[in-house]
């Protein structure tokens with residue numbers, strides 16, 4: 001049986017990350033950074049494209065997993081008829097931009113005897129390059145193997161003997177006895193450097209545990225569902241690239257939105273939209289440092305000429321993310337192509353200005369010190385809205401079909417103007433407030449006249465269209481119209497009717513067209529979109545349907561895997577997760593919905609922080 005997406009857990013070091021399957025296999029890891037080529041790519045290929053298995057030799061061993069509380073250290077407990085062993089998997093945290101990425105796996109005997117094996121196949125360049133293997137035995141027991149090719153080297157240090165097999169696997173078989181431990185540490189470094197020192201896994205474990213525990217202790221969230229919210233915040237932090245403050249949308253590429261389909265994208269980049277919303281949620285939960293770091297990332301990314309702002313950049317701020325396919329990889333369960341790069345980078349998507357200005361406003365209301373340079377940048381971004389809001393765009397979903405006048409894009413243009421007006425009204429900045437009020441009112445009037453269907457009493461996906469779109473649920477959430485407006489209630493009900501995937505209440509982001517090419521320019525269908533389903537929780541809460549909102553929220557929580565992680569989408573028929581994993585969008589959706597539910601009926605913590613009166 002191929003590995004399910006939700007059978008994976010995430011470990012990471014704020015520079016890159018690894019996905020580990022519940023049966024002990026590392027199936028996807030890029031070194032040294034999130035967007036570097038993968039050295040283990042079996043998740044989108046086969047085991048021959050690189051993987052690292054560490055598990056009992058007994059095939060029927062029972063497995064249970066959890067993260068050590070408040071951390072990103074994964075504990076896997078294996079139970080066999082003859083004993084129990086646990087494995088701690090983690091990537092040691094380190095000062096931003098210094099040191100080498102490491103993946104450490106500590107095997108501890110709990111009781112009895114558990115025969116185990118480690119089997120590692122390294123294939124650089126997304127499974128394409130076979131490295132040269134060199135053995136360096138340790139002086140006082142244990143072993144080291146180096147794998148070298150091109151710019152990369154990986155050193156595997158083990159406390160137990162390793163052997164090399166003709167097929168390129170480096171293996172160890174060993175007995176785990178109660179009270180004893182074996183350690184495996186994999187270290188990446190540029191291949192031209194001398195071999196790295198032997199790692200100190202115990203010290204690395206201690207410092208990694210204390211890093212994550214201290215980070216978690218900074219959370220100010222006190223509402224219900226604390227464990228799920230904290231796990232989501234940890235995921236958002238783990239997707240952040242510490243040297244720059246950029247955040248990837250997910251640490252994977254090409255996990256499919258439809259099994260066997262073509263909707264496979266590379267998410268290892270920083271979307272202004274995703275990062276801004278994530279940072280807003282982090283700021284509301286007490287994490288202002290992350291918001292400040294991202295503000296600096298944005299200032300650098302768009303420096304020079306904000307008129308040329310893109311909707312996404314690399315984690316380091318590169319603009320060119322050329323999209324190509326990797327023909328040697330068969331894809332996850334045959335979902336092909338596997339893509340690297342992302343062609344959506346050069347699309348016009350007008351909503352991003354609203355998301356960025358909303359996030360800064362939220363973060364400043366939550367305590368982030370305002371700064372003049374940031375305000376100048378934000379004014380320049382609003383100028384883009386003024387110039388471009390009349391134009392069609394590709395929309396929040398980055399469709400690859402024709403550009404349209406997306407209602408959500410215009411609503412977010414209104415948000416951009418609204419947040420700047422509010423800032424000036426609060427006395428925290430000065431600017432052409434009358435001009436911006438006029439812009440805000442013009443967009444509002446235009447959307448209400450052209451984006452609303454009075455016959456069906458619903459806003460529509462784009463001007464003049466009949467199609468609906470789950471992004472319209474944001475209309476009350478961002479304060480464009482009050483929740484008791486009949487057009488808002490009509491839109492929520494229409495979305496429930498027309499975009500629901502079945503009886504479980506989850507919703508699609510929009511309707512696709514089966515084998516025919518749909519409005520998004522793609523053939524095929526996709527699963528329910530988890531972030532949109534969380535927006536529905538928020539919208540229902542706002543219109544006072546709180547019982548229904550809580551029930552839906554709990555259904556969504558139940559879709560998270562055994563360690564609390566969510567992909568982008570959910571297949572309500574096959575009952576499995578779909579899309580890149582874990583996905584920031586889903587996790588900030590979860591945290592925002594919990595914040596909304598926590599604050600009770602009609603007013604959310606977010607609205608209070610914003611000072612929103614939700615009036616038109």
Ligand SMILES: OC[C@H]1O[C@H](O[C@H]2O[C@H](CO)[C@@H](O)[C@H](O)[C@H]2O)[C@H](O)[C@@H](O)[C@@H]1O
Nearest residue numbers: 249265271273274342344396397398585
């Ligand atoms: O559906 C087609 C598009 O799908 C991806 O975009 C989605 O992910 C982004 C990152 O989370 C998110 O910001 C966007 O709203 C989503 O639609 C993909 O990256 C695009 O290239 C693709 O056209």
